[in-house]
Amino acid sequence: MQTVSLIFLLLGLLIAGVLGTETRLLFFWPGAAVLGLAGLVATLKWRLRVLFPPSDLCLGAVCLFTAYIAVRAGMSPVAAYAREDLFVLAAAWVAYILTVTAASHPRWRLAVFGVLLLLVVGNLAVGFVHLSGNWQFHVVPHFIRTATEGRIGGFFANPNHLGAFFSMVIFLAAGFLCFGRGGAALKMCLGFLIVSMMIGVALTASRGALTGLATGAVIFSLLALGVVWQTQRHLFWSLLGGGLVVGVLGGAVLWKVNEEYLRGREITSPMANDVRLEIWEAALAQHAQSPWIGAGSRMFYDGSVQFRSEGLPAYAGDALFAHNEYLQMLADYGWVGLGLMTLVVLTHAWNGVSFLSWFARHRFLQTGRILSNNLALCLGALAALTAMLVHAAFEFQFHVAIPSLTLAVLLGLLANPGFEGSERRAMRLPPVRFMSKILLGLASLLLLAGPWLYGRGDYHLARAQIAESQKDFFEASQQLNAAVEADPANAEARYERGQTLLEKLNASQRSPTHPVLKRATEDLEVAVKLNPHHYLYALALADAYDAQGRHDEALVQLRRAVTLAPLHEESRMALAVHWHRMGQFEKAEAAYLWAGEAKAMNEEGTSRWIDNYRLLLQHVTLMRESPPLVRP
Structure with missing residues (x-):
């Protein structure tokens, strides 16, 4: 032996x-x-x-x-x-x-x-x-x-x-x-x-x-x-x-x-x-x-x-x-x-x-x-x-x-x-x-025990990332489901699946009762519970809450994200986007400008604060140029 x-x-x-x-x-x-x-x-x-x-x-x-x-x-x-x-x-x-x-x-x-x-x-x-x-x-x-x-x-x-x-x-x-x-x-x-x-x-x-x-x-x-x-x-x-x-x-x-x-x-x-x-x-x-x-x-x-x-x-x-x-x-x-x-x-x-x-x-x-x-x-x-x-x-x-x-x-x-x-x-x-x-x-x-308890989840999560890079979104979804099933306690697998589900939804599907939105929210809530220290998990959950009309809960997650990533453009910009959606343009503008002062900027080619800020200015301009409603 x-x-x-x-x-x-x-x-x-x-x-x-x-x-x-x-x-x-x-x-x-x-x-x-x-x-x-x-x-x-x-x-x-x-x-x-x-x-x-x-x-x-x-x-x-x-x-x-x-x-x-x-x-x-x-x-x-x-x-x-x-x-x-x-x-x-x-x-x-x-x-x-x-x-x-x-x-x-x-x-x-x-x-x-x-x-x-x-x-x-x-x-x-x-x-x-x-x-x-x-x-x-x-x-x-x-x-x-x-x-x-x-x-x-x-x-x-x-x-x-x-x-x-x-x-x-x-x-x-x-x-x-x-x-x-x-x-x-x-x-x-x-x-x-x-x-x-x-x-x-x-x-x-x-x-x-x-x-x-x-x-x-x-x-x-x-x-x-x-x-x-x-x-x-x-x-x-x-x-x-x-x-x-x-x-x-x-x-x-x-x-x-x-x-x-x-x-x-x-x-x-x-x-x-x-x-x-x-x-x-x-x-x-x-x-x-x-x-x-x-x-x-x-x-x-x-x-x-x-x-x-x-x-x-x-x-x-x-x-x-x-x-x-x-x-x-x-x-x-x-x-x-x-x-x-x-x-x-x-x-x-x-x-x-x-x-x-x-x-x-x-x-x-x-x-x-x-x-x-x-x-x-x-x-x-x-x-x-x-x-x-x-x-x-x-x-x-x-x-x-x-x-x-x-x-x-x-x-x-x-x-x-x-x-x-x-x-x-x-x-x-x-x-x-x-x-x-x-x-x-x-x-x-x-x-x-590790390969059976955790290795299968890691394998399916890697397969999902490969499928996503190859634009095979159906295979990616299947592999993410398998990853969560194999390792329910893996916060990354929960986050990836929840984020993928959110990205699939168009504007008309982002209603509080939509089943896909509910499932995405559940996944992201579990991800945040398993790892409350990752700011991206909090940002994704805030996005899901905003889509469900749970704006106060979204604001709590956004403030947590800013605390966890105080120098990052991503967390500051997400707060600005939240105020933008709520129609509170003064707060949104202040948050966008604050994001522009971040010491950790998003990579070129990704979403940037200046692009969203320009969109905010366009919205405000359109609102000012539109004729006021006349009551009969």
Whole structure:
């Protein structure tokens, strides 16, 4: 059963690596189900064969962090948002526990490493397709990649996340290249993949990934040289000089090869005009509302709208993510979440560094061999963790499934790097191991239930969006009905169906008793109840109320929308349209002019305040020019 569990783990990592590359769960569900099977089989086995003893301190820190995030997700205001973090967390927990326990044997660790390398090859192949000019290529039929042209993405929608994935695997490969066992052919292949990944990171043009890569390279070099100093001191100076030469020459070559590409990136998106500072300001503003436990899982989706900085360009879209995992953690989970995350990082980094010291002072003296797969993976994991900590200050890669799973594997390698013998006795915390198994079972059941409970709804909602883009409105309507039926608690599906029904109605059908209008209103009321923080839901419901003559209730929703999106033209203009419909032209004019001062404007080509304001002026002019009614 343990072997079956590990096979499922490898298969789940592979599927999630190809499909789980977006912040949404739509394509992650197949990988989640397979990882759920892996965890369930391991739970049923209960007593797993572990080759090396794991660190109970590391297990305890991750248990606390996982339990807190899960509980906070369950208490979050919007269930549909919370499930995104919850399922990624559950999958990462399964990958972490199996890496720490069942996959502690070097053979299985090499198999996990092999899956990551296989994903690297796949990402490079798809990146080559993008580089050839087909920038919108997506591995899933009927879907397109929406990222900006000029930056490769591999399986990922966001090039920055491909850079994050490469940055993690690069150092595992570098550790194995320098300290792992294997023949010349294997080392040559690893060297080729390392260079290819470095070029791939440059072609993503992700400045955060490049910064993390450089920092990780420094840490890797220091740790590697430290091991050599303690074990093969006579080679230290030669390796140091050769390493400096290779590093300088390699860096110069990579820079020259990608100089034009990176300069183009700087021209199109200069760092001096980076909007991250304004986004971070919004994250801190949301954090201030609930500093200790945060606003809830992924509540920055709506917080980025409500607390939008006035310094953002007027036509910049809403951020949705903080583009800084630490500030995102503060906004969504508060100081408690950030503190527990810090505890996880520190315990695992300390355990990894302790292994390097133990290997140099004890293991090497016993065997006289410096080549060790455990040493290679531990050293690579420490450097990769450093690269990720730096990159996380500029991105949100851990809200995507496969980077989170890869990080879980790295932490698993550090929690159980391969201590053996009696030279080091680890602290035992018996309740931690029992709780780890209980959480493994719960996470596995959740992953197995998710595709049926929520995955079907996500599938039908995506099919509806495709049909709508293809102007097949009947198919879109059918798919929206199926999405609501499969997942009645999905506010987005309710909103999409209600909005679609509203748009179908012509002026004569917008009567209070029309059945389609009633159905649309019911859907939108449910959407607002499920997610009272989304301003577009409130605007749509206000439109439905106005059509039914429930103008006071419409005004309440409009004022809520203005509160939720105070800088947005859309919410202000909707208020103006309401007064316009009511014939209160002075209030309508004031609201239109207020919409013209908005700091977040609608996109060009969509409904704009100036067009509606001109319509208002035409109505007023016609009323003034029309002759007064003469009473008989």
